[in-house]
Amino acid sequence: MANLIDPVELTRDLIRRPSVTPADAGAMDVVERTLLGLGFACRRMKFGEIENLYARWGTARPNLCFAGHTDVVPVGDAGAWSRDAFAAEIVDGVLLGRGAVDMKSAIAAFTAAAGEAIAAGRVTGSISFLITGDEEGVATHGTKLVVEALAAEGEIIDHCVVGEPTSAETFGDMVKVGRRxxxxxxxxxxxxxxxxxxxxxxxxxxxxxxxxxxxxxxxxxxxxxxxxxxxxxxxxxxxxxxxxxxxxxxxxxxxxxxxxxxxxxxxxxxxxxxxxxxxxxxxxxxxxxxxxxxxxEAFLTERGDFTELVAAAVADVTGAPPELSTSGGTSDARFIRALCPVIEVGLVGKTMHQVDERAPVEEIRTLQRVYARILARYFA
Missing domain, CATH: 3.30.70.360 (Alpha-Beta Plaits)
Known part of the structure; x- marks a missing residue:
């Protein structure tokens, strides 16, 4: 079945919005507009100057949430980039731009996978998105406050996938099941x-x-x-x-x-x-x-059905199970774990925050396939 959404083109659209924390620059509008087109009920949750979005397709359980952020770190020395950091150019099959790896590509890949699953009628529960514009900053007006608001309202999220760039050397070699x-x-x-x-x-x-x-x-x-x-x-x-x-x-x-x-x-x-x-x-x-x-605080998602499901989905696509790791820095998973078990799955993170941040186009499409397998196994 043809993709309803091209994850590469959606990533490019997002990169062209220079959403350096705390600026949004229209990035959240792009996400919201795309999800509305798929039939999601979208709710903007603005705290201070930070734009956040919670969107949900369906009302039944289980509710599988995808979490990510549209904000990016500053470019640094713009003259050191081989291309404009926000032009989203593709050079020799590689997409260059701030946010290509961390993590606009993951938002696009999961959106494309969700659209495909919905169109195929495979979603027997709900899919939700928790997207913030305050992950790269002090993270006080983003996911933390959204999670608190959802918990106070009784919103139930059963499991969550965060799209941080978790792969270490090659795509799919590592996912994160906890953080220090x-x-x-x-x-x-x-x-x-x-x-x-x-x-x-x-x-x-x-x-x-x-x-x-x-x-x-x-x-x-x-x-x-x-x-x-x-x-x-x-x-x-x-x-x-x-x-x-x-x-x-x-x-x-x-x-x-x-x-x-x-x-x-x-x-x-x-x-x-x-x-x-x-x-x-x-x-x-x-x-x-x-x-x-x-x-x-440090946290760990204990080994069990959810971690096995995600690892199996990665192996379905790459041919090898990923390492389940707690290495690296912090992420918004530290807030989401108050609601549900959470695991992080994304691209190779070698160029995140660097000059000429970049992601191979084929890896973005492969990430979509991984997310599609997670959805297929989750709602099987």
Whole structure:
């Protein structure tokens, strides 16, 4: 049967909307218009300046949801791109453009697969879409609030597929069944500025910051956790604003991030930061302030019927079952897991966020076939 929607052309249409977070640039309109054409009931859910969409075809259960985001990261150096980042050009069978991999192609591929399944009369329950414009940003006005609103209304989603680019080296070699948690900490040490020749008249914040960071880095967080790699702490910024060589600075700052497995909770790590800050304070007359922000907790979708169904669908198309992994960064799956089991399936992620982000046209079509097999098995 011929495709009702060409996933490549729909991806190109989406890429041509420069929806760099928090801008929408008409991207959500493209998704909504396409889904309306397939018979979905569409509901725009705008929080702040962020456009979100929840759409559903059917009213019966089970309800299989596809989740994704239309927003993209900035282009960076536009002159470094071989083509306009938002022109969506196809060169030698490869689609170039911001969002080609992460993840406008997945939205298009699932939309095409859903249209095909609906036209064939194979959907015995419901298909829904949860699309946000706030995944690449701070993620405070996107999926998190949509999930909370749907839960409060009693909307039931039985299972969810997120279209993040999960494949590692070759298409279909990996899907994600969980993610590590993430916590950020901003550290501010306030001392007293002074002349380097008269240190007794100053309070240097730099040694205190070094002492605190050393204590944090010296702890081995864990050896890993079943299904998860070890937690890791990375210092991402250190500064002591000072333009002179003979001045003891008045402040020193640092920023760090921990990606953590279920050995920890975000709050436990935040409490640890505070304890180490208290120890580093000692007799320092200044002040240490640690501001923690928990982006998400670690989670795992347990092996079972749903993970087996998705793995089998990938194998139907690629000929080999995928690795079920929890590696990589965070995604909006961390919010959706409050509603239902969730698994992530998408393209090879090597060029996401890079200059000349790109996806082979044939892989976008192959992703549609994978999603079609998921739908066929799910509603069998």
């Amino acid at each position: 948690g993430s916590i950020n900490a901003d550290i501010l040490v306030e001392g007293v500025q002074g002349h380097v020749a008269y240190p007794h008249r100053a309070a240097n914040p730099v040694p205190v910051l070094i002492r605190l960071l050393s204590a944090l880095q010296s702890r081995k967080l864990d050896e890993g956790f079943p299904e998860f790699q070890p937690s890791n702490l990375e210092v991402t910024m250190i500064e002591a604003p000072n333009t002179a060589t003979n001045v003891i600075p008045g402040v020193a700052r640092a920023r760090l991030n921990i990606r953590f497995n279920p050995s920890h909770t975000g709050q436990q790590l935040a409490d640890w930061f505070d304890i180490e800050a208290w120890r580093a304070q000692g007799d320092f007359p200044g002040k240490i302030t640690v501001t923690s922000s928990i982006s998400g």
